Amino acid sequence: MSKVIKGARVKFRYLPILILILLIISLISCKNHSLQSEEVLIEENGEVTQEEQEEEKTAAKETTPAIEITDVSWHSKIIEITFNRFPTWANWTMYIDGKEVSMEGGAGNPVVRPNMALDKSPTGLIIGTEPWTTSLVDVDFPCCGTIQFDIPGEGLTNEYEF
Numbered sequence: 001m002s003k004v005i006k007g008a009r010v011k012f013r014y015l016p017i018l019i020l021i022l023l024i025i026s027l028i029s030c031k032n033h034s035l036q037s038e039e040v041l042i043e044e045n046g047e048v049t050q051e052e053q054e055e056e057k058t059a060a061k062e063t064t065p066a067i068e069i070t071d072v073s074w075h076s077k078i079i080e081i082t083f084n085r086f087p088t089w090a091n092w093t094m095y096i097d098g099k100e101v102s103m104e105g106g107a108g109n110p111v112v113r114p115n116m117a118l119d120k121s122p123t124g125l126i127i128g129t130e131p132w133t134t135s136l137v138d139v140d141f142p143c144c145g146t147i148q149f150d151i152p153g154e155g156l157t158n159e160y161e162f
Contacts, residue, residue: 065154065158066087067086067151068083069081069148069149070083070084078135078136079126081115081124081125081126081147081160082123083123083157086124087153090152092112092151095159096141096145096147097142097145098146101141108138110139111128111133112126146160146161146162147160147162
């Protein structure tokens, strides 16, 4: 009886090595698949066509926001948002955790405005409430989450965690 148990132990002793080998083969297979999908853009002579280059540029524009949120910070219970560049200020839409949130104030709502006068080249936004600028203590605004803006003519900014 002990011989059967010893034999079973020997067989299972190599199981971790077998699992490791299978995992390595799986990773190599995935890597090869991604390399093959990248090669699809290359013609038989090894060059990418003009049309394919344009498609790549268009796809990059659609996925890379022109205006990026670079920082979100709290100051005396108001929020300051900094952008890589400040676009035209008109008709923006704000999303908190993926849901549209009013930027115009009113009872219990935040007010969003540029962080300085438009003729002074603002670098971002301030989120507070009225009277301007009062803290967000009495406003239905989360202390953390994600924020994103839809800017006419520019599209969506990146989503930024605060």
